[in-house]
Amino acid sequence: MSTVYDALSQRKSHGESTVIRVIGWDIGGANVKAARLLFTGGRAESGAAIRRYFELWNNARDLRRLLQEIYSDLGRADAMVLTMTGELCDAFNDRAEGIAHIIDAARGAAQGIPLYVINLDGLLIRLDGGEVDLLTLAPTNWIAEALVLATRQPDCLLVDIGSTTTDLIPIVGRKIAARGKRDIERLVHGELIYTGVLRTPVTAITSRIPLRGTICPISAEHFAVSADVYVTLGRLQPEDYTCATPDGHEKTRQGALRRLARVVCEDSKHLTVGELHAMAAYIAERQIQQITEGMFQVLSRFENGHCLPVAPVGVGAFLGETCAKRLGLAICDPPVLTDSGSLSLSPCAAAATLLGEAISHP
Structure with missing residues (x-):
């Protein structure tokens, strides 16, 4: 130096x-x-x-x-x-x-x-x-993120939900308590979940969707991504939709609705806005379950894991907060640097x- x-x-x-x-x-x-x-x-x-x-x-x-x-x-x-x-x-x-x-x-x-x-x-x-x-x-x-957080929040669960992946990093006694370092290890230990709020294909979140009183299997095509889900639900704005769209078209709510309709092999003219909104809500619920399952796995390693507060960060911090509330965990504000x-x-x-x-x- x-x-x-x-x-x-x-x-x-x-x-x-x-x-x-x-x-x-x-x-x-x-x-x-x-x-x-x-x-x-x-x-x-x-x-x-x-x-x-x-x-x-x-x-x-x-x-x-x-x-x-x-x-x-x-x-x-x-x-x-x-x-x-x-x-x-x-x-x-x-x-x-x-x-x-x-x-x-x-x-x-x-x-x-x-x-x-x-x-x-x-x-x-x-x-x-x-x-x-x-x-x-x-x-x-x-690692960089968790090291800095550990100096400001001695005991917590870092939940970083990005465009593509979710990191679940436990911090105990101002030290990183993760078991994995390489991605394959982190996947096995529940510390890395390949799901995010922008780029994740709907097919990676669920294989079926409730629709008109049935459980409808979805197409195994790259028709819609998680960004379409959260723009439809109003949790993300079109300007937050920074990744490419599956169809190469506009990143508006109307465009998101059109892409979601194709997931069940239909077009948006033959499904109501309410039906498409309900589909998006169900997909979001399944993604919450994916993340909270990982949180349960990671927290189960600690005697008082259920007492660790959650520090939600990333473009999907709103989803991290939802997951923390679902598990009854306190939320701590991420530090300003x-x-x-x-x-x-x-x-x-x-x-x-x-x-x-x-x-x-x-």
Whole structure:
């Protein structure tokens, strides 16, 4: 970290306040997120975040260009830190190739800026050209988030519901109490559920839907996704529908209704709005059951697991709150990470927080 520390020592020698600018990256298969934090005198004073929908599996070659654009929009940094979950998308032959590609793109986004990663043990590792075990560097976005939350909320269940997946991370005694690290381990232990509020196909949530007094099997086609469900129910607004639609058409409530009708092999002209709304409500209920089942599994490992409050975050935080209430669990507000209140908890903001604090207090 000599580059950053040298700059700081020069400022201190002139009696100036210590100012550090850090950027945290969270690069997934369908979204790229970044947060820039400004640390003054060792405290995160202010920050800004950017989220871009980006189909890594279709556009891996364009990742560097996108990161350069985001870096330009956020403003320069003294150091950057990387987390990722997109390393396993099918643009790559294996996980190691994906990790290497993402690291290379991040390096290219701002050449000459010190780049760090968070590994599976929660440690900050500087990528300085030395040998590193790539398979220890991903997936780590949930680790960054849980590490920061643990410093603010000593006992809780982190419920991060995103566009595609749900993370259930227990924190006990200010320590991460998760059993899994790699995704396959986290799936087995109920800490990773492949369901989210935007991109999840309806067919991954349920195979049947009550309709006109019957239980109607649904088509095994990619007709509608969870975003259509929550736009129909008014839990998400059309502008929240950041992923691609299955039919490539508008992200309005009318468009969502049309896509939902196709799930039961019908069109929206032959189903009433009330019927389509009821279908959406049932699908949402089944998704709640998927998530609460995972919560039951994770909490059952602890003597007083039923007493842990839930910290709901992510674009699907509203669903996390619903699940917590369904289980009778208290809800705690996720922490704000800057003095100005401009950034709340997210993996990219958490990663930036960890790096900024490490540099400020070596």
